[in-house]
Amino acid sequence: MDSVGVVIAFYVLSAITIVSAASIFLLRNLVHAIVLLVVVFLGMAGLFLTLSADFIAVAQILIYAGAISVLFVFAVMLTPLASRDNGNSLYAGPGLLLGGAIAAIVVVTAFDVEWNQLTGVALEQRSFTDTIEVIGNQLLGPHVLAFEVASVLLLFALLGAIVLVTDPNNEDGTTAEEEAGKDTAVGGSE
């Protein structure tokens, strides 16, 4: 934390993020909650920016504030009105307690540790100014394996999504003649 501006930005962004996050619990209307979730995502993107993690900040905005919240909006809009209530849960009490405890541990950890004394080898190589170029080079250079694995993973996740949402009856229907011909025993009886 070098300059005053960064410090001020940190506190403002943190305040926005925490207040929005807390309000999500209290709001009864799910659509409002989603809007606040977007605010939380944006606040976190801002926090990443203050840490000079510009790539992650952009990714955060694009993926979370953009794509994922749109997904949420769709999900809420497509559910019947009756269940759109951000209602009470049976486990609210224990959940709050557990969440509070975890938060307390994280806060204590965060304040207790002198983080800036860390001396990892990688941390000493901070000669770059913007992260996007470096990340790009790394991903397609030394970490190409991770890149490949991730792409295979995504391909199969796509496949899985298709498989999961295919209506099994419908899928059976397209090959009904085939199925009926060879295996009547298993057919529809089970």
Add this chain to the structure above:
Amino acid sequence: MTDLLGNDLNLQYELLGPEIALVITAALVLFADAFRRELKIGQSAIPAISILGLVVALLLSLLWIDENKDFARLVTIDNFTTFFRVLFIAVTVVVIIGSHEYIERRVSHLGEFYSLLLLSTVGAMLMAGARDLLTAYLAIEVMSFSLYILVSLAKSDTRSGEASLKYVLLGGVASAMLLYGLSFLYGVGGSTQYTEIAAALSDGTSTLELPLLLGLALIIAGLGFKASAVPFHMWTPDAYEGAPIPITAYLSATSKAATFALLLRWFAGPLLPAIDSWQWMISVLAVLTMVIGNLVALQQSNIKRLLAYSSIGQVGFMLMAIVTISDQTGSALLLHLSGYIITNLAVFMGVIAFYNRTGREEIVAFRGLAQTNPYLALVITAGLFSLAGMPLLAGFLTKFILFQSVVSGGYTWLVVTALLASTVSLYYYLQVIRQMYMYQPEGDASRWRLSPTGYLATGAMLVGVVWVGVYAAPFYTAADRAIAPLFT
């Protein structure tokens, strides 16, 4: 090519031969299934292609015996990796051979099923080989993602979808915890490379104890979920029950072994300097897992749920080896893992063959099996007795060597708990055996036979169970050689 720190990187792609071969096979399988009519091939061509690919991968992995190389500082190819590559490939082969009939009849999306099975094997193999936290994490996700989908593929079984959903949601939470824990570890160690984390942690981290502890707790919770250790086991019985039985077998074998491969790599490598911080956590986990897994198993009436809890109990035994980690316990753990996998597959192959015939999975359905199919009853009995640790079977010998190593690691009380839990376990295994041997069959009492592949899979596993139990020398030599690279 060099990385950011100026280290030379070895980009020898042939090191990843088995993984590449399997991914290509997975793609081929998808393709073949999609164009089955055009290519004029039958359903059985798909498992055949898969097995062919697996055999190629097996041969490719054998090329690297006694080598010690790394791929781009991300994946190590040493005896440890080779051991697990061979193990995982073998498991997948056995599962495919033993259950292709089941799969054809009771699983929707044939091509996807086999290709996902191959892909999750790739994930498991990478988990064993990774030497970088992010690669390891990606590998875990590759394996888990495939399994999430595989669990849901049981045809017309509503439990399957529920099981899958539970597995996905809890699995997601566990992955998040693991990742959060890894970020703490990165913060403390300053690198994602195992070797550098180890160096940083042994340099002294006195001021960083708290984040390290938090990170370790999160990592152990995340991996505990993957290994289904109590109290992170809640998904296991449902997933095991809802999944198609071959996937249940696969979950109990590969998914577990891969997690332990990772645990061994991490706790014998980067996390070893912090042993004082995690030893007690794992020992608590081990005791809880052994005791609760075995006690809850007593109340089960469905064979898959019974085996789920029994596998939880077994995880407790294996965790003991992590507590007292050394080359001796590590090797004992590898041996026990192999023995456990062979045994468990014997039981599951038997159960699959039984299910193919009867379509039932309650324990009482096994009544009189000793009379309608004495061979199958023998296979299942041998497997269950081996799980319970009866002499002359794999379970006794591997458990004995494991317990012996834990005792010499100084944790006698853990072994006492384990032995008592093991005694309890015999009780519920006997419940199944009793049904087979002590009651008359219900309904149709005529004798029946297995299919040829059924005989092949069960027979091979039966021989394995006895072989490991009587003459385990090749196995522990292999385990010794596999564990050596971790402790040099």
Add this chain to the structure above:
Amino acid sequence: MVTLFLLLPLAGALLALFLPRERELDARWIALLFSGLAFAVSIVIFVTFDPDQNGYQFVDQFTWINPSGAGFEVQYFVGVDGLSAPMVLLLGLLSVVAVLVSFNIDERVKEYFAYLLLLETAVAGVFLSLDLIQFFLFWELELLPMYMLISIWGSGRNRYSAMKFLIYTLAGSAFMLVGFLVIGVDAGTFEISALTEMPPQDALIPLSLVFWAIMIAFLVKLPVFPVHTWLPDAHTDAPTAVSVMLAGVLLKMGGYGILRIALPILPEQAHDFRFVLAAIAGFSVLYGAVITLQQRDLKRLIAYSSVSHMGYVLLGIAALGAVGLSGAALQMFTHGTITGLLFVMVGLIYERTHTRDITSMSGLMHRMPLIGTVMLIAGLASLGLPGLSGFVAELTIFLGAFDAHPAATIAGIFGVVLAAGYILWMVQRIFHGPADEKWADLKDANCWWEHVAMGSLVVVIVAIGIFPGIITDSIESGIAPIAQIFEANL
């Protein structure tokens, strides 16, 4: 030679299992042949055994498990010494008897005889093993056939009893394995003779705990109060042959284990706890005898009398001297033959009357004089009548134990008085008295196998009563090294 004794019954079991269904009954002959061969081998072992020679004889040995990094090895190591030679003989004899009294089994015959022969192999393994882990292995292996035999061919609450038997033994052996592991890890070997030469001085956990961990398994098996409750149930619900094996040889595994393992390897701890052992022994004798007096079920009666009689074994052991230990070993042998015979007789009676309720039987001597006479001989031997084998053993124990544990010995002697009471009362109620009309058409023992089974045991009982030297020479040579440990050091 010794390995042959181990493998013969196993081979018979496999052969019986693979008989075609239509020739099921031939399993009896296979079982008889192989147990007979094993008995012949055991006679050869016993006769050619040289009591004057130190150490084990007829040794077979090779390394079995040897993980290179672990610093220990497990051997296949079998052999006999003066202690195990009589046990092997007893096992060979009783197995033949058990097969003979099972000749009328007609349900799942192949499996039955396979399990019976497997049981013989397992028990033989226990008596012959000279490596702790191998010992444990056979100890556990014995459970499987026992469990199956009781729960499939038993009667009454057989499944419950079988499970109870299993749980008691398993719980005990779990502790035993921990004890073995601790000792073995400490010494780097599991060989009994090596461990005897260098008793462990210090281990991961206190050695007294190790001692009790090992003892608990043996005491459960023996059994003594308060861990005896599985025995009456198991006996009552087991088929005759299994009762014979259980009383005749399985209980001896406990006493044998104490003599072979617990005492030589942990002598100091045994010495420290000798009064505890003696107290348990004395109480067991009395408790068993008193409970026996109240039994109405014939099998339960003999089962409880076993608890009382096995108390003598522990009493002899607790004396920790050459005489007491020899007495204990002899008592194991004689009790095996006597109680084995008693169970054979109970089986024969039950087969005819279909009841074991003592009060409903009366005057059976009129209907079956032979059975009555043999039962009387067995009973008299059991209560320690001079001239029969029980007397020799009990007398030796009392002589050996009196100096060390006078109170427990007096309790033991009082136990003999009670034994006279319950045995004679039992015989009187069953065989004497007015002949009941409902037993009018009972037949005496009339099959050749019944005659052979009874006759062979009677001969042994009488022979040892008159010439105890047949057995005691061997036993004394086996006990001498153990007794030496205690005389030399403590």
